[in-house]
Amino acid sequence: MDDYDVVQQIGRGSYGRVFLVKCTTTQRRYALKCHINAADASVSQCAIRELSCLKALQGHPNIIEIEKCFMYENEIATLMPYCPLTLHRVLFRYPRVPLPLAFVSRFSCEVANALAYMHARNIIHRDLVPSNVLLTDTLNVKLSDMGLSRYAVAPMSTTVVTEPYRAPELFYDGDTMNYTCAIDMWSLGVMIVDATENTMVFLRGKRPSSESTYTIIMRTFQTKNDVQPCYNKTMPNVMACEHTTRIVFKLLRLQPSERWTARELLADNEWKSLSSVSLDDINTIRDHVMN
Incomplete structure (x- = not known):
């Protein structure tokens, strides 16, 4: 770490801390992501899985890359x-207001590009949520946080994916089950x-009811008793755009x-x-969310 100065901590999760650092x-x-050096075997296993998956996926333009790996303050x-x-x-x-359709199309295609690379290697992300989709200065996707990722060998834990992005088959009354890379595609659709x-x-709502x-x-x-579902109530903006409607209903299928x-x-x-995505759209989005 002699070559880097820590600027500030920019993230913290169950499995580690993330710092912004600057090369001197x-x-x-x-x-700089520091993986918690805990006695809990599951924590250590997540760190090993993440490093293993990122190493296996090095070189893809839409997946974050490891530049160096070393010990810092007794942590990987x-x-x-x-x-x-x-x-x-x-x-x-x-x-x-709805984000520009061009941005929605681009980020979804770039996430899909990363997933196609992972899925071809039989690796499931298993926690595909917006906070794990990093964006560069030009709003290009870098998929990250592979701590829950693993090779698709059954059975696997069902307690994966943050709940609002969890595929319906994972809401299963049991600790493990067989599932596929299709759970990542549900998350992308959401x-x-x-x-x-x-x-x-x-x-999920905050009230008990x-x-x-x-x-x-x-x-x-x-669909129940031949009555059409309440699409317009749940996602009116999606239903107002034929392009988005078509894609969403290809991804959000109950059957994997x-x-x-x-x-x-x-x-x-x-x-x-x-x-x-136009440069104006990129600048508008960045200006709104970074200020």
């Missing part, structure tokens, strides 16, 4: 490029919905086998053609 020779900024530390924003910050600090609605659509995430999902997408894969989303030329 080049003045370039980096993110990884040095990575610094990204000033997360998708979470953009989604929930932007004014209460992120598209949230970006369009400017809110966390499947968030509030609907659970699973109940909201089933009320929205499950019916969901589009990452490759199928990337093969949709109509959706990809919408992803040219």
Whole structure:
């Protein structure tokens, strides 16, 4: 660490801390993630999984890269490029109007590009949420936080993915079950919905009588007694845009086998053609969420 100065702590989670650091020779900024050195075997296992997955995925333009790995204050530390924003910050600090469709298309295609690379190697992210989607200065995606990622070998834990982004098959009364990379595609579909609605659509309410995430999902997408679901009530902005509606309903299928894969989303030329984000859009989004 002699070559780097710690500027400030910029994040903290169950498995570690993240610092903004600056190289003393080049003045370039980096993110330094320190993995908690705990006696809890599950914590250590998450650190090992993250390092293993990131190593296996090195070189992809939409996945964060490890530049160095070393010990810092008796903790395993990884040095990575610094990204000033997360998708979470953009989604929930932007004014209460829909984000530009071009941005929604681009971030979803870039996330899908990263997922296609992971899924081809049989790796499931298992915590695909907006806070784990980092954004560069030009709002390009760098997928991160692979602490829950693992090779898809059954059975696997169901207590994965932050609840509002959790696929319906994971709401299962048991600790483990068989599931596939399709859980990541559900999470991506929900992120598209949230970006369009400017809110966390499947968030459980705070009151005891509030609907659970699973109940909201089933009320929205499950046809009962031949009555159409309440799409317009749950996601009106999505339903007002034919492009978004078409993509969302390809990804948010209750049956995992019916969901589009990452490759199928990337093969949709109509959706990809919408992803040219203008410099004005980039500057407008950045100005709104960084001030």
